[in-house]
Amino acid sequence: MLKSMTGFGRGEYEDQDFSITVEMKTVNHRYNEVAIRLPRFLNPVEDRIRKTILKTVNRGRIDVFINADYTVSGNCTLKVDKNLAAAYHKALLEIGEAIGAKDAGINPAAEIMNIARCQDVINVKEGFFDVESVWPKVEIALQQALKNLVAMRETEGGNIYGDFIYRADLIAEKLALIEERSPQVVAEYQAKLSERLTNLLADHNITVEPERLLQEVAIFADRTSITEEIVRLKSHIKQFKTIIASDQPVGRKLDFLIQEFNREANTIASKANDYTLAQIVVEIKAEIEKIREQIQNIE
Known part of the structure; x- marks a missing residue:
């Protein structure tokens, strides 16, 4: 399941000697960064807190706010x-x-x-602070906050997943239009070239040699062929859907893959030599950009 990098979680624990509240929020970040604010007496467990968080949160900036009080009878x-x-x-x-x-x-x-x-x-x-006796209590509140944080990130990730599927299908539909239109571009070029040559040579009683015309059309067809790009973009769409269905963090993979989407779309646009195809490519690139923006928020 996709996870968003944006979320919030809160956890609490309280008994007669110790009380703690843990709040954490996460936002977009290229890497994994944890910032912890906690009372001074909890400094000995800060590293444990950080490691516990990093076992669950794989990407994003995590701000952690901890408030705690404890009573050590007779030792103050x-x-x-x-x-x-x-x-x-x-x-x-x-x-x-x-x-x-x-x-x-x-x-x-x-x-x-x-x-x-x-x-x-x-x-x-202050009296003696027993780290080993307090840490399990801290961990209860910490795990509760992490659970709530992950639930929120998964909910947002589910919404993004639906949007990804919608836009990937939209790109596939537009790509099908390109695939259908592409052979017509060559046929139209052949008809226009034949008409122009016939008109130009008619005054000199020269006829167009079919072999020469076909050769020119073949050169045009080879130069403007976008079959490979269409096949690769179809493959990218299939791979995209497979990746977003994974349970692993996929943000970086998607970031790379969407660059390949853009590369194929740009190549199609440069080779198409047709206004209609160019317009469809513009629409595809608009959808790719929307996906790229959303990927910046994926773990």
């Missing part, structure tokens, strides 16, 4: 930097002296509260 301590607190107190006295308020009374309780709020005066020392 507060550390007061007494020297820093004293320095803040001294600085307050110096400020009072500088503004002429040296003898102004300072409320001890208010000063304690103010200094306690100053940066790095009170530091939290």
